[in-house]
Amino acid sequence: MAVLLLVIPIALGLGGLGLGAFLWALRSGQYDDVEGAELRALSDD
Amino acid sequence: MCCTDAALAYVEAHAAWSEANTRPSRERNYDAFVTRTRAGAARADFAVEGVRCASCLAAIERGLSEVPGVAVARLNLTERRLAVEWAPEAEPDVGLIRARLAALGYAAHPFDPHRPADAEAAESERLIRALAVAGFASMNVMLLAISVWAGSVSDMTPENRDLFHWIQALVALPAAAYAGRPFYEGALRGLRAGRITMDFPITLGVVLTLVMSVVETALGATHAYFDGAIMLLFFLLIGRVLEQAMRRRTRTLAENLAALRCETAARIEPDGSVRDVPLAEVAPGARVLVRPGERVPMDGRIERGRSDLDRSLVTGETAPVPVEEGALVQAGALNGDGALVVAVTAAAGAGFLDEVEALMRRALETRSRALVLADRATRLYVPLVHAAAALTFAGWLVAGAGPHAALLTAVAVLVVTCPCALGLAIPAVQVVAAGALFRDGVLLNDGSALERMGEIDTVVFDKTGTLTLPEPVLAAEAGDAAALARAARLALSSRHPMAAALARQAAEGAEPYPGAQEAAGLGVRATVDGVELRLGSPTFCGAEAQAEAALAAAPEASVICFRAGAGEPVAYPVAQALRPDAAAVMAALRAEGRRIAILSGDRPSAVAAVAARLGVSEWEAGLTPQDKIIRIEALGRAGRRVLMVGDGLNDAPALAAAHASLSPVTAAHVSQAAADALFLGRSLAPVLSVIAVGARARRLMRQNLWLAGAYNLVAVPLAAAGLLTPLIAALAMSGSSVVVTLNALRARARPRPTPSPPPEGTAEVPADPAIATP
Numbered sequence: 129m130a131v132l133l134l135v136i137p138i139a140l141g142l143g144g145l146g147l148g149a150f151l152w153a154l155r156s157g158q159y160d161d162v163e164g165a166e167l168r169a170l171s172d173d
Numbered sequence: 174m175c176c177t178d179a180a181l182a183y184v185e186a187h188a189a190w191s192e193a194n195t196r197p198s199r200e201r202n203y204d205a206f207v208t209r210t211r212a213g214a215a216r217a218d219f220a221v222e223g224v225r226c227a228s229c230l231a232a233i234e235r236g237l238s239e240v241p242g243v244a245v246a247r248l249n250l251t252e253r254r255l256a257v258e259w260a261p262e263a264e265p266d267v268g269l270i271r272a273r274l275a276a277l278g279y280a281a282h283p284f285d286p287h288r289p290a291d292a293e294a295a296e297s298e299r300l301i302r303a304l305a306v307a308g309f310a311s312m313n314v315m316l317l318a319i320s321v322w323a324g325s326v327s328d329m330t331p332e333n334r335d336l337f338h339w340i341q342a343l344v345a346l347p348a349a350a351y352a353g354r355p356f357y358e359g360a361l362r363g364l365r366a367g368r369i370t371m372d373f374p375i376t377l378g379v380v381l382t383l384v385m386s387v388v389e390t391a392l393g394a395t396h397a398y399f400d401g402a403i404m405l406l407f408f409l410l411i412g413r414v415l416e417q418a419m420r421r422r423t424r425t426l427a428e429n430l431a432a433l434r435c436e437t438a439a440r441i442e443p444d445g446s447v448r449d450v451p452l453a454e455v456a457p458g459a460r461v462l463v464r465p466g467e468r469v470p471m472d473g474r475i476e477r478g479r480s481d482l483d484r485s486l487v488t489g490e491t492a493p494v495p496v497e498e499g500a501l502v503q504a505g506a507l508n509g510d511g512a513l514v515v516a517v518t519a520a521a522g523a524g525f526l527d528e529v530e531a532l533m534r535r536a537l538e539t540r541s542r543a544l545v546l547a548d549r550a551t552r553l554y555v556p557l558v559h560a561a562a563a564l565t566f567a568g569w570l571v572a573g574a575g576p577h578a579a580l581l582t583a584v585a586v587l588v589v590t591c592p593c594a595l596g597l598a599i600p601a602v603q604v605v606a607a608g609a610l611f612r613d614g615v616l617l618n619d620g621s622a623l624e625r626m627g628e629i630d631t632v633v634f635d636k637t638g639t640l641t642l643p644e645p646v647l648a649a650e651a652g653d654a655a656a657l658a659r660a661a662r663l664a665l666s667s668r669h670p671m672a673a674a675l676a677r678q679a680a681e682g683a684e685p686y687p688g689a690q691e692a693a694g695l696g697v698r699a700t701v702d703g704v705e706l707r708l709g710s711p712t713f714c715g716a717e718a719q720a721e722a723a724l725a726a727a728p729e730a731s732v733i734c735f736r737a738g739a740g741e742p743v744a745y746p747v748a749q750a751l752r753p754d755a756a757a758v759m760a761a762l763r764a765e766g767r768r769i770a771i772l773s774g775d776r777p778s779a780v781a782a783v784a785a786r787l788g789v790s791e792w793e794a795g796l797t798p799q800d801k802i803i804r805i806e807a808l809g810r811a812g813r814r815v816l817m818v819g820d821g822l823n824d825a826p827a828l829a830a831a832h833a834s835l836s837p838v839t840a841a842h843v844s845q846a847a848a849d850a851l852f853l854g855r856s857l858a859p860v861l862s863v864i865a866v867g868a869r870a871r872r873l874m875r876q877n878l879w880l881a882g883a884y885n886l887v888a889v890p891l892a893a894a895g896l897l898t899p900l901i902a903a904l905a906m907s908g909s910s911v912v913v914t915l916n917a918l919r920a921r922a923r924p925r926p927t928p929s930p931p932p933e934g935t936a937e938v939p940a941d942p943a944i945a946t947p
Contacts, residue, residue, distance in 0.1 A: 132333070136340060140313055147309040151302060159301075164250030167230055 203267035205450045206283035210258065214244065215265035219255040219281040220429035221274065224248065229279070236277050240269060252425045255281065282432045285451035293424050297417040303352040304414050307407040310348030311400065314341045315903075318400040322900050331393060338390040338397045345399035346383060352406050353379055355413060371551045371596060374558060378591035379405060385584045401588055401902045408910045409596045416600040416620065419607045423616050427845070430838055438470035439463070441514065455517055463513040465691070466668030469506045473515040475499060480511030483670055486841050487822045489637045489774025489796075491645075491749060492731055493671070505822055505841045510669040510691055510709075546624055546874050547599045554595065558885075562586045565893045582895045589892040589902055590885055594909035598877035601917035606870035609921050613862040614853040616838075622849030624874065625833040626867025628814045632762055632860065633805065633831070635819030636773035636783055641749035642855060643820070643839045645674040648730045648748035649723070656743050659701075660735035662686060663708045667697040671733045672708065674747045696733075704738040716742035727782075751786065752857040759787045761861055768813070772801050774823050801827040818860055820844055835863055866920070873920050877913045884909040 153159065207215050224233065230248050233255065237246035242263030248255045255274075259265045267283055274281045317337045324334060356379070359372035382402040390397050437449045439462040447462050452470055455461060460476065463469050469482070479497035484490055486505040493509055496502060502515060562583045569579035603620040610617055617623070634640050657678060664675035666689035686706070689699035696709010707713060711720035714734035723732050723744040730746035762769055771792035773780045780794035793804070805827045808815050817824070817831035820840035828834035828847040836848035845851060852859035888905045891897050 132336075136317075139316070140340075140344065143309055143313050147305060150305050154298065154301060154305075161249040161251045164230060164248065167226070167250065 203283060203449055205448070205454060206267055206285065207265045212261060214261045215259040215263070217257050217265065217267055217270070218284045219257065219270070219274075220284060220432035221248065221253055221255050222280040224250060224253055224279060232277055233274065233279065236273060237270065240266075240273055242266070243270075253429055254284075254425075284428070284432050293417070293421040297414070297421050300355060300410065300414045300417050303355060304407070304410040306348050307352035307403060307410050310344050310352070311403045311407045314345050314400045314403050317341050317344075318397075318899060318903075321397075325395065334395070335390065335393055338386075338399070341397065341399040342387055342390060345403045346387075349379060349383055349403055349406060352403075352410065356406070356409065369551070369555050371547070371554075374555055374587075375405070375409060375591060375596065378402075378587050381584050382588045382591075385581065385588075389581075396899050398588060398899050398902065401899060401906065404903060404906060405591050405593050408593050408906070412597040412600040415604040419604045419617070419620065422611075423607075423618060426616055427618075427851070430851075439467075457517050459517050461515050461517060463508045463515055464668075465508055465510050465512060466670065466673075467508050469502045469504055469508060469513075469515065471504050471515075471517045472502070473517040474501055476514045476516045478511050478513040480513055481509030481669070483507040483509065485637045485749070485775075486643075486820070489635060489821050489823055491637055491775055491779060503822070507670055509671075510667065510696070546871075546878065547621070550595060550598075550878050558587065558590045561590070561889055561893065568893070569895075578895075582893065585892040585895070585897045585902075586889060589888045589897055589905065591906075593906050594881035594884055594913045595878070597910055597913050597917075598881050599874050601914050602870050602873045602877060602920050605917050605920040606866050606873075610850070610859075610862060610866050613859055613866075614856075615835075615859045615863055616851045616853070617849070618851070619849050622833055623867050623870040625814075625849070626816065626863050627869070627871030629767065629816040629833060629864050629867070631768040631770070631808060631813040631815045632864075633770045633772055633808070633815055633817050633819075633827070635817075635821060635824045635827075636771055636780055637749060637775055638820040638839060639818050639824075639837060640755050640771070640783060640787070640857070641751055643749070643837070645671060645731075645747045646750045647674055647678060648727050648746040648750070653743065656735060656737065657745075659706060659737065660708055660743070660745065663689065663697060663699055663706050663735070666699065667691055667708065669696075671731060671747045672697065675708070675733060675745060706738075707734075707736045709734065711744065714742045716744050719744035751783065752855060755857050756787055758857045758860055759789060763788075765864075767864075770804075772796055772804055772827070774798075774801075774821065796823075798823045798826050802830050805830045816860070816864065833863075833867075835860060869922075870920050873917060877916055880913055880916065881909060 158165070203217075207217050210216050221233070224230070230250060233248050234246050237243055237255075237257060240246075242259050242265070243257060244260045244263075245258040246255065257270055271281055271283075317340055321329065321334055321337050323329075324337075353376070356372045356375045359370060360376040363370035363372060379402050382398045382405075386397040386399050386402070438452055438455045439447050440450050440455055441460040441462055442448055455471055461470055461473070465480070468486075475496060475498050477498060479495070481493035482496050482502060483493050484503065484506045486507070487503045496513075501518075502513075565586045566579050566583035569582055570576065574582075600620070603623055606623050607617045607620065657675075658680060661675050661677075661679035662684075663686055664672040665679055665685040667673075667676070668691075686699040686701055689697055691697040695713040696707060698705060698707045698709075700706070711717045711732060711734050714736040716734035716736060719742055720732040720734060723746045724730065727746040727748060730748035732744045733747055734742055734744045736742040759769060769789050769791065771780060771784055771787075771789055773792070773794050774796050775794060777794040780792055784790070784792040793800075796804070801824065805815055805817060809830070809832065814832045817828050817834045818836070819825075819828055819834070820837050822841040822843055824836075825841070825843045825847045828836065828844055834848045835850050835852060836844050838845075838851045838853045840848070840851070850863060852863075884905060888897075888902075891901065
């Protein structure tokens with residue numbers, strides 16, 4: 129069962145990484161213009 | 174040079190015959206709309222009209238980046254806003270940006286940079302962060318909790334179970350402290366104000382659950398409820414985020430509309446120059462210039478100039494009123510053909526607007542605010558739940574259980590009744606219904622208005638600008654096509670609102686006559702092939718007889734006359750046309766058994782004509798704002814649930830007094846603020862969709878409240894009997910929330926097709942469904 133002490137922190141760490149990535153994206157304004165973003169992907173430049 | 178000299182010279186230049194009257198004659202100064210970033214670069218934000226595709230995005234951003242000095246131009250398609258930043262050393266030229274956008278086919282207007290900071294945006298970001306944290310925590314806690322549940326039927330050792338509980342506590346406690354803040358703060362605010370809000374049982378439930386779980390874990394018990402507490406927060410935050418998103422979308426669009434209505438004033442500076450400034454920067458005593466065809470920005474007294482004013486947005490009266498020096502003018506009146514210099518009067522006690530606002534305050538105070546469903550549910554729910562918990566505690570003590578076991582069971586009751594489904598029941602319906610209304614071109618100011626709209630049995634309309642379109646059109650078939658073509662082409666040179674009705678009849682691509690001149694109070698003239706063409710008042714064209722005949726045929730109209738040389742003059746009746754589907758909407762309302770009435774400030778002959786065409790027998794004309802509010806309140810006392818639909822400043826008190834209210838987006842500012850919802854476009858059908866969606870939303874909210882109640886009926890006895898395991902709590906909580914949310918989604922369904930507008934004889938301009946300008 130000692131493996132739990134290794135696995136659980138890893139699981140929590142990965143989850144926390146996802147949370148951190150989301151909060152960073154939110155803060156850097158990537159959700160400010162959701163409609164525009166889907167169209168920007170289509171433009172050539 | 175003295176300031177008055179410059180202003181006077183300007184006005185006199187306009188009062189005489191002048192070509193300058195016929196086109197925008199002065200550069201605008203937009204310095205008041207530019208801010209500086211921290212790096213020293215200039216920046217301005219614009220509301221942009223008509224963007225809705227990928228090519229618009231590219232066209233605007235590419236087109237503007239070619240403008241010299243512009244460093245970055247970025248369009249936000251969700252909010253329909255454009256941010257332009259200039260290079261640090263470049264001189265910002267807002268006028269050039271507007272001109273370039275106009276050339277690309279988009280109308281744009283800069284925002285007042287000193288408008289109050291967007292608190293809604295900050296709040297929704299805070300809620301989303303809380304939701305993210307709660308989501309992360311509930312997933313991970315649930316992972317550990319399920320391991321424990323699985324372990325308790327297999328071979329998990331008590332040591333491992335306790336370890337898992339402690340890890341859950343490690344994740345859940347900080348997450349709950351962070352993500353639950355909106356609820357804790359709400360509960361505290363409510364308590365300070367002496368009220369028990371829905372936030373209070375939520376806070377109590379979450380805190381008690383967490384404390385109990387920590388104690389149980391420390392004692393090495395089998396069950397801990399960390400997952401329940403954090404999942405509860407997650408579900409409730411979803412409801413809050415949805416609610417906030419709805420509010421923010423409405424707010425953003427309303428701000429854009431306000432900016433596009435150009436709510437600025439052309440202030441005359443001490444040095445004689447004219448500068449466009451946001452309304453907030455105009456102090457009483459300042460002088461503002463009102464150019465032909467513009468709206469009077471603020472209440473004041475005319476200092477120089479004379480003109481006709483169309484005061485239909487203020488009083489509902491459609492006939493233009495001649496005004497001259499010394500006359501008092503109200504904000505919202507549309508200037509005719511003469512430039513005016515208006516001295517802004519003191520804001521306090523200065524006249525019409527204050528009178529209207531005083532009436533509105535009274536209306537809002539006396540309105541028997543029907544308690545919204547959510548409040549009623551809270552009032553019923555909180556004492557019931559707390560009584561149930563207290564009874565459980567007392568019952569177990571009496572039955573001989575120890576205080577520890579009795580307390581544990583009582584807390585379990587509080588936990589399981591935590592208003593998870595109840596918290597979602599109403600916001601979920603509001604959001605879905607508001608989305609459905611949004612598709613129909615209705616912006617909801619207030620989510621709780623939906624329930625009130627569902628109860629409507631009487632609809633009261635204002636006439637001018639509500640049943641009719643805000644801009645006048647030609648009211649009769651013109652006899653002589655050649656004369657009409659010339660009159661229409663001449664009308665292109667005028668900025669008088671009545672001439673605009675004729676100008677709409679001009680052939681595609683027609684150019685104004687070169688050398689056309691306009692004078693206030695008379696009209697516009699041009700010499701073409703040696704023949705003098707005149708368009709304007711009956712006197713100006715020598716057409717009194719024709720004008721009288723035209724007025725006799727169409728009593729609700731006003732006349733504009735045309736004469737070529739010494740030829741026979743023609744009188745064109747110009748009136749505000751009915752909205753294309755007004756008759757169909759009236760018929761539909763009658764078919765639904767609702768009472769219809771028209772309350773107008775306009776003259777009786779004009780109102781009678783409209784009422785007859787729509788088949789409305791109950792109408793009153795010549796009403797003051799005071800009269801309107803009295804009529805509405807009388808209806809309310811008689812037990813009618815009144816929906817007021819109106820646009821004028823004079824309707825604002827009635828809008829506030831009615832059970833629910835609706836305004837077209839072209840309405841006066843005060844009315845927009847007073848109305849529960851705004852509708853876009855030229856159709857009147859939103860009145861029907863508002864009532865239908867409201868009724869549907871109300872039904873679904875009640876169903877949801879019953880569903881949430883039924884869940885408690887099952888869960889409370891289980892908890893009180895001490896049979897509640899964390900597994901059952903989790904299933905019950907998420908199950909009821911999902912059921913309630915799915916039920917709310919049914920508000921999306923279209924209640925029924927709206928009547929299609931029949932074609933009208935006059936020229937139709939397709940309305941922009943997203944943003945309409947007056």
